[in-house]
Amino acid sequence: MDRVMVDFVKALRGNGVRIATSETLDAMHALDLVGYSNRARLKTALSATLAKSEEEKSRFDACFDQFFQFNDFEQFGQDQKPEPPPPSFLQQMLKGDNAANATAEAQSPLGQMLMQGDSQALSQAMAQAASEANVRDIRVITQKGLYGRRMMMAMGLEAMEQEMWAAEGSQEPQQQALGQQLREARERLREEVKHYVERQYLLQASGDSRALRESVMRETSLENLREFKDVQGLVRKLAKRLVATPSRRRKVYQRGKLDVRSTIRHNIPYSGVLLETHWKTKRVDKPKVTAICDVSGSVSQYSRFLLMFLYSLTEVISNVRAFAFSSDLMEVTEWFERENLDTAIDLTLNRLGGGSTDYGRSLQTFTDLCLNQVDHRTTVIMLGDARNNYGDPRTELLQAIHNRARQLIWLNPESRLRWGSGDSEMKRYKPHCTWAEPCQSLNQLERFISNLLRYSQ
Amino acid sequence: MNQSTGSSPISVDQIKSGFAQSGYICNDDIAMTMFLAYQLEKPVLVEGPPGVGKTELAKATAHYLNYELIRLQCYEGLDEAKALYEWKYGKQLLYTQVLKDKLGDLLKGAHGLAESIDRLHEFGDIFYSEQFLEPRPLLQALQAEQGTVLLIDEIDKADHEFESFLLEMLSDYQISVPEIGTIKAKRHPIVFLTSNNTRELSDALKRRCLHLFIPFPDAKLERNIIQTRVPGISEKLQDQLVGFVQEVRKLDLKKQPAISETIDWARTLLLLHAEALTPELVASTLNVLLKHEEDIGNVKDDMRTLFNKLFKQ
Numbered sequence: 001m002d003r004v005m006v007d008f009v010k011a012l013r014g015n016g017v018r019i020a021t022s023e024t025l026d027a028m029h030a031l032d033l034v035g036y037s038n039r040a041r042l043k044t045a046l047s048a049t050l051a052k053s054e055e056e057k058s059r060f061d062a063c064f065d066q067f068f069q070f071n072d073f074e075q076f077g078q079d080q081k082p083e084p085p086p087p088s089f090l091q092q093m094l095k096g097d098n099a100a101n102a103t104a105e106a107q108s109p110l111g112q113m114l115m116q117g118d119s120q121a122l123s124q125a126m127a128q129a130a131s132e133a134n135v136r137d138i139r140v141i142t143q144k145g146l147y148g149r150r151m152m153m154a155m156g157l158e159a160m161e162q163e164m165w166a167a168e169g170s171q172e173p174q175q176q177a178l179g180q181q182l183r184e185a186r187e188r189l190r191e192e193v194k195h196y197v198e199r200q201y202l203l204q205a206s207g208d209s210r211a212l213r214e215s216v217m218r219e220t221s222l223e224n225l226r227e228f229k230d231v232q233g234l235v236r237k238l239a240k241r242l243v244a245t246p247s248r249r250r251k252v253y254q255r256g257k258l259d260v261r262s263t264i265r266h267n268i269p270y271s272g273v274l275l276e277t278h279w280k281t282k283r284v285d286k287p288k289v290t291a292i293c294d295v296s297g298s299v300s301q302y303s304r305f306l307l308m309f310l311y312s313l314t315e316v317i318s319n320v321r322a323f324a325f326s327s328d329l330m331e332v333t334e335w336f337e338r339e340n341l342d343t344a345i346d347l348t349l350n351r352l353g354g355g356s357t358d359y360g361r362s363l364q365t366f367t368d369l370c371l372n373q374v375d376h377r378t379t380v381i382m383l384g385d386a387r388n389n390y391g392d393p394r395t396e397l398l399q400a401i402h403n404r405a406r407q408l409i410w411l412n413p414e415s416r417l418r419w420g421s422g423d424s425e426m427k428r429y430k431p432h433c434t435w436a437e438p439c440q441s442l443n444q445l446e447r448f449i450s451n452l453l454r455y456s457q
Numbered sequence: 458m459n460q461s462t463g464s465s466p467i468s469v470d471q472i473k474s475g476f477a478q479s480g481y482i483c484n485d486d487i488a489m490t491m492f493l494a495y496q497l498e499k500p501v502l503v504e505g506p507p508g509v510g511k512t513e514l515a516k517a518t519a520h521y522l523n524y525e526l527i528r529l530q531c532y533e534g535l536d537e538a539k540a541l542y543e544w545k546y547g548k549q550l551l552y553t554q555v556l557k558d559k560l561g562d563l564l565k566g567a568h569g570l571a572e573s574i575d576r577l578h579e580f581g582d583i584f585y586s587e588q589f590l591e592p593r594p595l596l597q598a599l600q601a602e603q604g605t606v607l608l609i610d611e612i613d614k615a616d617h618e619f620e621s622f623l624l625e626m627l628s629d630y631q632i633s634v635p636e637i638g639t640i641k642a643k644r645h646p647i648v649f650l651t652s653n654n655t656r657e658l659s660d661a662l663k664r665r666c667l668h669l670f671i672p673f674p675d676a677k678l679e680r681n682i683i684q685t686r687v688p689g690i691s692e693k694l695q696d697q698l699v700g701f702v703q704e705v706r707k708l709d710l711k712k713q714p715a716i717s718e719t720i721d722w723a724r725t726l727l728l729l730h731a732e733a734l735t736p737e738l739v740a741s742t743l744n745v746l747l748k749h750e751e752d753i754g755n756v757k758d759d760m761r762t763l764f765n766k767l768f769k770q
Contacts, residue, residue, distance in 0.1 A: 020664045026497065033496050034489075041469065044489040052663040054504065054654075054670050275546050 011203040017056045108159035114185035129154035135200045148193045218442040239312035288319045294384030296326040296357045302413040325362035360394035374404045383411045386426040393425040399432045407434035481517035482682045490669040500648035505671035508715025511651040519606040528608045529594035531615035543591045598646040605646040613652040627665045687723040697734040711749045722746045
């Protein structure tokens with residue numbers, strides 16, 4: 001049964017449950033105590049030892065139901081066998097017929113097994129063949145046929161087919177009937193094997209291929225990313241990981257300077273002998289973020305993902321204000337607070353997107369609107385390609401924002417090489433930013449946000 | 458197994474009925490996990506929304522096994538001086554003052570510094586011995602002769618460092634104190650860690666524990682709990698009450714009512730000699746069940762639909 005356990009753990013890992021070797025051992029011990037007799041209890045016991053958070057529990061439940069649906073238990077219990085009705089029917093036919101039929105029995109081991117309709121032996125042979133054919137290594141769904149074929153070969157298909165052809169080719173009617181039966185049995189077996197491989201694929205490989213797709217998505221340029229279906233789920237997942245990073249603390253202890261006042265006060269009981277030291281603590285503020293996003297044609301997709309990220313982070317960022325601009329600027333915070341993310345983004349793009357970009361005018365509007373609300377706790381994020389259609393860049397306005405804010409960060413969807421080329425004003429804006437970064441893929445965006453959270457401590 | 462007292466739980470069902478006797482009604486999952494924790498001698502990490510009886514589980518276990526319950530409440534800034542041990546500075550200071558005069562006698566006749574120090578050395582580390590050690594919850598649990606239940610409450614409130622500090626304790630039931638050495642548990646305590654999920658715990662900690670998630674109870678379990686905890690309540694009221702709470706949980710609220718709130722509400726209704734739920738009664742006692750003004754407002758608005766649903770069934 002160890003093998004089953006190891007496979008199960010592998011399937012769980014593929015489905016995103018993190019399991020250490022020591023936990024597998026715990027599960028084995030638990031298995032020894034609980035046994036297989038009670039399915040519900042087995043599930044609880046394995047769940048307690050393997051799945052360690054609410055989210056993992058739900059994944060575990062799904063995986064458990066799928067994995068142990070195969071009749072591994074039936075040899076212990078007396079559940080119904082997944083025996084297809086035809087073989088028993090054929091069997092009856094065989095048995096019910098005259099004695100002469102007895103001679104027309106299949107000779108190959110696989111043929112015998114199939115003709116006897118022994119589903120238990122069959123499922124065991126199937127599991128055996130699966131491990132010989134290494135079905136667990138299946139990676140993509142197109143390999144299904146290959147592995148199915150390999151499994152059938154491992155079960156001894158060749159000998160059976162030889163027999164089948166020989167029987168069909170012979171003159172005796174009994175032999176011909178046998179050949180017919182064998183052919184039918186082979187089709188059934190093929191179906192069974194196909195299902196088995198499919199199930200294995202779902203269990204083992206879907207996790208891997210998902211991981212593969214995610215890593216592709218993370219490197220893809222944000223502009224093309226919309227074509228992926230589950231990108232929003234991925235953004236949420238990344239954001240959640242940023243929130244959960246355990247090293248993030250509200251206060252920093254035992255760093256920096258001795259807190260003299262507190263130390264003296266706490267040592268009064270020891271007649272002023274300084275036995276206990278107290279250190280200055282630093283409160284860690286949640287960063288206040290103001291995002292100013294260019295939503296004109298070329299950049300709107302990037303803005304979309306930045307906003308998506310920021311609004312998935314409400315747990316660790318206290319106050320997000322969002323401004324969108326193209327030819328002019330307006331505040332869109334309210335939409336994002338009221339509507340769901342997709343609607344808000346679409347609203348913004350509809351209202352503002354598409355116009356020709358005017359950075360100077362937009363900065364002026366921002367200054368008029370809320371420069372006085374930017375303070376030393378605010379992080380201002382500018383997202384745009386700084387292509388100003390040869391208008392006045394008004395760098396002095398950006399400088400004013402920089403002076404007031406805690407930091408001013410510019411994210412540019414273009415690579416560094418293109419900064420300053422053509423109508424790009426990036427080279428002139430850059431001196432007034434705390435730092436400027438290219439931001440082209442989810443990976444870069446994630447790294448940026450993680451920095452944002454770290455430096456704001 | 459080093460635990461083999463008379464009340465040793467052998468099967469899951471025994472644990473379940475044992476807990477029921479101490480007034481803690483639980484489902485199979487909880488009993489199963491407790492069984493494993495006891496048999497495998499592993500700590501249990503209990504998670505779930507506030508008020509579903511995470512702390513109560515530890516208390517019930519202590520009561521059932523007749524073990525002492527040692528509780529360590531975690532908070533931001535908790536360090537080993539408060540969790541493990543501390544030297545009794547005051548006592549050390551006082552003793553040195555009192556013994557000052559004795560010192561003169563002791564050192565009488567010693568020539569030179571080296572000889573005086575040698576004499577002092579003869580007494581060893583008197584001031585850093587067990588008499589001056591103030592054991593805190595973790596050390597208490599390790600030193601206890603009898604079996605103990607150690608409850609480390611709300612571990613998610615403690616710092617990241619403290620979590621790492623616990624790892625040695627959780628995996629080997631031992632702790633290293635620089636001045637004394639490694640202290641091993643005399644008997645392995647049953648350890649509970651509870652978390653409200655305000656932050657993600659580290660994988661290292663999770664790996665060492667069994668994990669138990671306690672969700673809100675289903676209607677049947679909740680009725681059982683109310684029956685045990687609030688014995689005087691009539692069956693009709695109990696059914697209505699549980700049905701109402703179950704419906705309220707389906708609403709979108711800031712804070713869902715937990716079992717503890719249901720119990721409080723049942724007690725309140727019992728005190729008011731209520732026979733059945735009426736909208737007026739619910740409206741006037743809703744603040745026992747819900748703890749946010751906004752939630753109370755929401756439920757009051759939905760009262761009619763809630764009652765319609767409730768009495769249709």
